């Protein structure tokens with residue numbers, strides 16, 4: 001017999017099976033010796049009360065052994081199957097490729113950047129010398145923007161597909177099984193590259209293809225039907241189905257579509273700054289204690305406030321993290337954040353952004369590039385204010401709110417360096433003012449948050465795509481081009497690793513309908 005119960009476990013003992021058996025037995029009012037095994041189904045930290053505890057949903061096996069699930073996937077050989085071209089090897093592209101194989105289709109993945117190993121050198125150049133390789137950076141390359149990320153694996157949207165299926169695919173490729181039970185699963189930048197490599201091996205071993213350092217420069221369309229893609233080398237690849245999963249930073253792809261008279265539309269997004277605190281300030285606020293101690297992980301926060309009719313919210317919070325320079329061109333500053341699996345850096349950062357509606361930005365709403373140009377202008381202004389080499393403009397939090405230049409900046413994790421600048425020089429007044437109003441309110445919600453020990457670093461501008469590539473809700477094909485499947489974050493259908501992966505899976509399933 002299997003019973004399910006909830007237990008409350010002190011920090012530090014959440015992995016100890018004997019403790020879990022004892023607590024489960026007490027909760028079910030049975031003898032511990034009648035339990036043959038326990039399986040944790042869900043686990044979360046509850047820091048609402050004075051004492052921080054782990055809450056766990058556990059399955060209790062009585063007089064019955066527990067058979068652990070084995071997470072391996074057997075892929076069929078698709079070397080000689082019908083090809084599906086997948087442009088982009090981010091989470092959307094990779095999960096589309098793996099799903100194609102499961103459906104008996106051959107994925108041909110075309111990726112402008114390098115494989116994870118070679119990509120690392122370009123990231124070192126960005127961090128140490130402020131040099132951006134436009135084809136290989138924090139956004140472009142194997143695994144896409146998801147590789148050197150925090151690897152947070154939760155999504156607000158669970159309606160789009162099976163989150164568990166995606167998590168199990170990660171486990172089958174080497175992720176720790178804890179991601180299946182943690183309420184806020186996370187992998188970390190140090191572990192993601194091996195997992196992405198294992199996914200590549202699955203694709204190649206099954207007879208799929210992955211072309212690195214290969215940029216798609218045109219779509220081949222005949223009489224409204226997809227026929228393949230043209231590469232920067234001039235070479236052509238043919239297929240009746242193309243999944244376009246190029247991410248939100250491939251501005252040349254939006255230009256390419258527009259140039260080919262394939263409909264794209266401007267869309268709202270959010271923009272602001274990355275805010276970094278010493279991690280211990282966040283721990284003190286969230287865990288109500290002087291020191292977190294060894295038994296609790298670095299804590300996170302999630303803040304949101306409506307200011308003058310627009311949402312101001314924290315986004316992509318990275319406990320124990322690093323602020324990353326995520327520009328894809330040489331003359332712009334774009335920041336984001338990542339953390340290693342242990343989240344053991346002394347800082348906590350999050351994007352803190354203001355929702356931007358179409359009417360907030362001057363210009364014609366029918367201009368598909370209206371929001372993108374706005375994003376680009378602010379990124380360029382941040383670059384100029386920083387003075388080059390990816391040095392980012394920064395301001396202390398209270399100085400920002402009270403409207404003065406910071407005399408100096410606190411120690412922070414942004415490797416190319418920060419320069420004291422009044423951020424109102426970069427941000428439009430209507431974004432600046434809303435952030436100014438929101439930060440003291442966040443300080444009231446979270447003790448210690450509103451402090452001059454925190455730094456605001458500009459700009460957090462790639463929160464989601466400023467362009468949408470439309471598609472039919474049922475067939476997932478572009479309304480003008482049969483066989484073109486706009487996919488993932490760049491096309492406007494995802495906002496994070498999990499949702500991009502799910503969208504990749506959905507697009508692969510949709511290709512089968514036109515290829516079979």
Ligand code: FAD
Nearest residue numbers: 088090092112144145149150151152216247488489496497
């Ligand atoms: P991308 O991951 O952007 O992949 C697109 C790929 O297409 C790229 O590899 C690019 O090189 C390729 N490409 C573009 N143009 C072409 C072309 N013309 N030809 C060939 N290839 C092309 N999300 C989370 O859920 N959790 C996190 O913790 C998290 N942390 C992040 C940290 C950082 C530093 C960054 C930058 C992002 C983070 N994100 C996080 C966001 C997440 O990475 C993205 O939402 C996700 O990667 C989007 O997936 P995608 O496949 O749609 O696009």
